[in-house]
Amino acid sequence: MKEKKLMKGNEAFAEAAIRGGCSLYFGYPITPQNEIPEYMSRELHKVGGTFAQAESELAAINMAYGGALTGKHVFISSSSPGIALMQEGMSFLASAEVPLVIMNVSRGGPGVGGIQPGQGDYRQVTKGGGNGDYHVPVFAPASIQESVDIIYEAVPIADEYRNPVMVLVDGMLGQMMEPVVLPPIRRQITSEEIAQKKPWALTGHKGERTHNVVKSLRLKPDELEKHNIHLEDKYKKMKRELIRYQTDRLQGATVVFVAFGTMSRIINEAVDHLEKAGIKAGIIRPISLWPFPDQAFDEIDPCTKVIISAELSLGQMMEDIKSAVAGRFPVELIYRVGGMVPTPMEVADKTKKILEVIA
Amino acid sequence: MKKIFEYTKGMLPVSTHYCPGCTHGIAHRLVMEVLEERGLLGESIGVAPIGCSILSHNYMNVDMCESAHGRAPAVASGIRRAMPDKIVFTYQGDGDLASIGAGEIVHAAHRGEKFTTIFVNNAIYGMTGGQMAPTTLIGQKSTTGIEGRKKEISGMPLRVAEMLATIDGAVFVERVALNTPANIRKAKKAIDKAFAVQEKRLGFSFVEVLSTCPTNWGLNPVESLKWLGKNMIPYYPLGNLRSPEEVE
CATH class of the missing domain: 3.40.50.920 (Rossmann fold)
Incomplete structure (x- = not known):
């Protein structure tokens, strides 16, 4: 029988990401999600992963981009005003087609707002706070168990679509405790698997292949339009496959x-x-x-x-x-x-x- | 016949988009020569900035990514954490690094991130068409300061190398220039040391490369090299500011 544990939401979310195979976490302190970076700083190194505290949410998502473009699985978290700062990065990652799982433990806004639960992030996360035609799938679980399951599943979803995926909860779910059954530990992706499944990843060409480039800039309008349509095809696929x-x-x-x-x-x-x-x-x-x-x-x-x-x-x-x-x-x-x-x-x-x- | 010069394998055999007389081409080549000589081309991951050199990945024969404006040091920090065995570098201009990315570069240095930054300082925004940068000299004309930079309005130009040299984690900091063959040779030595520091994982290494922008300076290529020597070097003195014993 699977073991049921009583866990605080934020800690369960972090553990779910670790069990989901994420080996890198980048974050910046913001209430009500601080237990996530705290947990990661204590636990991630035990599974051979790396925690780094960024100087800002802006830096955090760009560190995540750097980590994820090597093919490894990356998890980041923040709360509403911090998510606003990360929107530049989400647009960039969607454009560069780099997978990432983002946890948003949201609070009241606008502006600095407050630190109690809120759902005022709905528009910024579903309509894309960053520039350009892109989407980030957003899943909004209603219990700690469901959050854990969705975070675990979000890792392969992000990979499949080569796109960021967000898990949105409010501060209530982050701060409360509930019994939860944790998923089994998914093995972290190996360099062989990266070479096979993510041929686009930056791993150093070793003189064995042409150099890889992960990019967003497309100066020629016809080339950018083609890229936009390619992305839109993915979003249409998400609309068929990710509705829950x-x-x-x-x-x-x-x-x-x-x-x-x-x-x-x-x-x-x-x-x-x-x-x-x-x-x-x-x-x-x-x-x-x-x-x-x-x-x-x-x-x-x-x-x-x-x-x-x-x-x-x-x-x-x-x-x-x-x-x-x-x-x-x-x-x-x-x-x-x-x-x-x-x-x-x-x-x-x-x-x-x-x-x-x-x- | 003995071959005395060979084009580096680090540069792909394509023409660059840089303007005539721009020294980006020299800076690119120096970095790539160093990586080739150290046998690191296949082990390196580079981060291009926003600015003229965003397209450097079209020319540099290493795995590379673009980054959002100013964020290259954060991206490189992420790559470094993910790939502890690789060589990681950012190649950034002065608008990208000294203005919008001032926070990221300071904190990458502050954390002592074990990557190398090549900072190409040409005292102006190139790609966007000649606007004032934090590094634009007093009196230097730009499209957002047509009468020349004034201290009262825009402050004094930022000396990034000196600023970073105050940070413990920045273990190698040097400023070089590309205005004469002698200085170009010194620049290559500094870049080589910066990567030696990284190979030994001693900390963050940084080379500021004083460069020209003939197009936006309104000078021809030869005049630009002279202008750099006459105006930039007095304000941005060349030389090493920090270097660990291990690479001396």
């Missing part, structure tokens, strides 16, 4: 909530409260935020009166919901921001008020 979501109790639901991460756990309880009050409610939980699970909305029962985006942000996800719903149902918003988190009762009360207005 869960639905629950959609059949006969009067109201359907859409929520991810910590908010989805609150909604699960709110749905119970509403049921006791005689209101049938269902839930769509997007796990992939990009690509957004548009098809989940085709499963909504036509009897549904309203769809409610439940967010720790001010309607950022609602834009994607409205696009997916395409006018079939009214879409409303229930939110708390600034690090405030609603209680299930609060959500249930707000839902009742919304239903009164609609009915």
Whole structure:
């Protein structure tokens, strides 16, 4: 039987990356994810890996780029304002087609904001905060176990698409403790495997092949357009292959909530409260935020009166919901921001008020 | 007949995009000659900056990557951590290194990262068309300072080699120039020592190479070499600032 351990979110995330085969970590201190670099500084060298504390998030993601372009598996983490600083790097890595797993333990914004949980990063991570036509797949788990599983899986996903992949949780998941079953240790990639599977990697040509170049600059418009279309083909493939979501109790639901991460756990309880009050409610939980699970909305029962985006942000996800719903149902918003988190009762009360207005 | 000169295998047999009289070509060749002579071409990974030399990977016969503006030392730090057995270097201009990348170079030196930086200082932004750099001399004209750099507005030009020489981790720091054959020979010696320092993993090694930019200086190639000697060297004195015993 697999061993179940009680672990703090951030430490479990770091351990999942190590077990996933990541041998390099670069980070800069920022709350609420500091336990990740702390854990990495203690543990990574034990598996032959390397931890380095960068002078900034800007440097951290560029160190990660340097590490990853040698073919090794790299993990980095930060929180919202730090992720904003890393956006230049994400655009660059997407352009240069270098894989990387990025953990974002998000907090309230804008600006420095606060250090309590928030989902105000939705737009910056799903719409690409960096320049140009690119995407970074974003997975938003709702428990420590799911986070661990997704981080572990993100390592091969990043490799497969040669693109950065982000795992987004809020500070609540980073700071709380839950029982978790850790995945088995995946062997770190060897230089032979790099030579075979990543012929583009910079490893020194040894006089045995022409020199490799990892680059982003394409000065000729026709060449850049071709590259853009090549990248777009990958993004279309991601849209076919990486969509993840869960639905629950959609059949006969009067109201359907859409929520991810910590908010989805609150909604699960709110749905119970509403049921006791005689209101049938269902839930769509997007796990992939990009690509957004548009098809989940085709499963909504036509009897549904309203769809409610439940967010720790001010309607950022609602834009994607409205696009997916395409006018079939009214879409409303229930939110708390600034690090405030609603209680299930609060959500249930707000839902009742919304239903009164609609009915 | 005895062959007395051979083109280095470190440079690919292609024409460069550099302007006539630009000394990037010399600097490229010196670095590649050193790596070839040390038998390191196949073991090296280079990091190109943003600036004219972003395309250096088209000419240098080593595995190379481009980096975002100023971030080459961070990228090289990542490569170094991933590949402890390889030779790693950055090749950066003064806009890239002394301005937008000032933080990255200082902290790479501060951590004593075991790679080599070749810093090509031509006192101006070349690729973007002649704007003022932190290294632009007082009175030197640029497209963002058409009357010449003024201390009151832009401060004094930054002496990067001297600044880095104050950092413990920067164990080898030297400034050289490419304006005369004698100086070019000295430049090669300094670059060779910088890589010797790296081969011995003694710490961060840094060579500032005073270079010309005839196009943006508005001078012909010969005048540019003279201008470098007359104006740059007095403000940016040549010589070694730090060198470990092991390479002397």
